Amino acid sequence: MRILTLALALAALTALSAAPGAQDRPAGAAVSIDGWQREVAETGTVYFHCRAATCPVGAAVSYRMQPGDRALTLEDFRTHHEVLNRRMVEQSGGRFVRVEMIEVAQSSEAGAQVLTAVKAVEEAAGDRQFMASSLVTDGPRRFTMVSTGRTEADARTGLRMFLPVVMMQTQLGGSQPRR
Structure with a gap:
């Protein structure tokens, strides 16, 4: 269930930076955190699933390198996520009924621009999960x-x-995760 949500979100986020002529860069060293299982999908998306007993149920984090170096404005990012939220519901086959935007914020981390959208995803079955998505440039x-x-x-x-x-x-490894 969480993997489907991550996959839908990442598939939609890749539309952010579909730039022609994106260059592949060399693979680098694999970094991991104790208690988290790391797996790399064929798409290049790296998933971390928490397997430690202390983890919240269903905790998962993923990342994917994106082509280009174009920084978005906060408003562009917000607009993009509003479209993604509608698509998530439309393409869920009735599984999701609503995606509520909780916050859209801009910050910096070690000199990088970080745009973050935090949202609540309501499922038709009545469950609610939360998703935090960032674009780091x-x-x-x-x-x-x-x-x-x-x-x-x-x-x-x-x-x-x-x-x-x-x-x-x-x-450490350029822009592509090591498989």
């Missing part, structure tokens, strides 16, 4: 991150915990 490095959790705090914590890890991963 730092010169030629550009990647999207998605963190999901059963609470807003869990989703935000996943992003805060993995942002430095992903920044280190992409700095």
